[in-house]
Amino acid sequence: MKKILVPVDFSATAENAADYATDLAHGIGARVELLNVFQVPEFSPAAASLVWPLEEYNLIEDDAKKALEKLVERVEEKYKKAHHELGFKAEVFGRSVGGEVEQEVSKYFTECKMNLVVAGLNRADKLTKTLMGSVARKIIEEEIPVLLIPAGYRFKKPKKIAFATDFSHSDIPVLCALAEFAKPFSADILIMHTENSRSDSADSRQKTEDFLNRVADRVNYRHIYHRHVNSEGIKEGLNWIVKNGQIDILAMVHRKHSFFYRLLNGSHTLNMSDHIQIPLLALPPEHKIPM
Incomplete structure (x- = not known):
């Protein structure tokens, strides 16, 4: 079975991309895996040399996992409502890891033998004149196939x-x-x-x-x-x-x-x-x- 990877940060744009990915997955016979990459905050360059307290790291990780579980439930429920075939089972899974988004996405894509990344695309503001935002751009530079979904764009069968x-x-x-x-x-x-x-x-x-x-x-x-x-x-x-x-x-x-x-x-x-x-x-x- 094919596998679609969706990086999520719990924003509306990311959730919309996950919804798009599930409808796409239904059309091509794939499962969807949501990947949240959480980052440990750094308050200053000097903080980089310090060891982040394990308890704080665990709290950040636990919060990310709980948020991801709720997101998987919402996406899966919408997926099931959209498709009423007898015996239909929505295959949506979630995983949360720490690190840099583009590196973890590339690593997960390769190690788990994914077929496609589907990512949300935020509209650039007046001060941001990059092609599609820093994160999406970095993922593209990892040389993996990425389908970028504009904010609010709903799935429709591609003709x-x-x-x-x-x-x-x-x-x-x-x-x-x-x-x-x-x-x-x-x-x-x-x-x-x-x-x-x-x-x-x-x-x-x-x-x-x-x-x-x-x-x-x-x-x-x-x-x-x-x-x-x-x-x-x-x-x-x-x-x-x-x-x-x-x-x-x-x-x-x-x-x-x-x-x-x-x-x-x-x-x-x-x-x-x-x-x-x-x-x-x-x-x-x-x-x-x-x-």
Whole structure:
């Protein structure tokens, strides 16, 4: 059985992501595991050299475990109410650990052989101009597949998934994994590439054709098609497809020196939490784990 990992901090956004994950799990035949990573507070740099009292640590751990148990109960109850099949059993589990969120999420994902992380995405405030907030960004940097759910976004069966590509050959195995994710829903996969009209050359057209031929040869899924988006920049092209493409999920590969990497780190950082109001699926290069 597939397994979905949901990092939770007991916020409304995290609980909404957990609710989304349970509905997604029902569609793909998966179980959901909620992971709370609690942190021991540090009052000053000097405090780092001190040993935190065991009693205080235990209190923090106990409070986190109690809160997690209540969250699991709420999520499980909503899950059961949403699905009335005979003999249906909601498989929702919880675990609480101490440490740094991104490190513990990555460790849990690997050791417990998870298939996908589903995390809540808070809208950035005026002072925060990072792509999707520090925690989500750090999890993406761990090179594990992460589906980011905007605050308040409710699950709906995905009918169309846009996959943004620069036609790198390493995107082919990623498309194979994405196809397995889309199959239970019979969702269309829209391969999209954004370029301005000045880049339309014979070499560019040949690169597109070569990539699509490889897709046809390697990806065993018939609901795939391609669309070129003519725009002055990547940011504008992504915004256009999200607004006009009638898509339910935007999937992108987080590869260093790719256009997604430039969005994260370049001078024209795209604040996705301001622009994207649909789930964003960030995938590591050459990702092959079934989702």
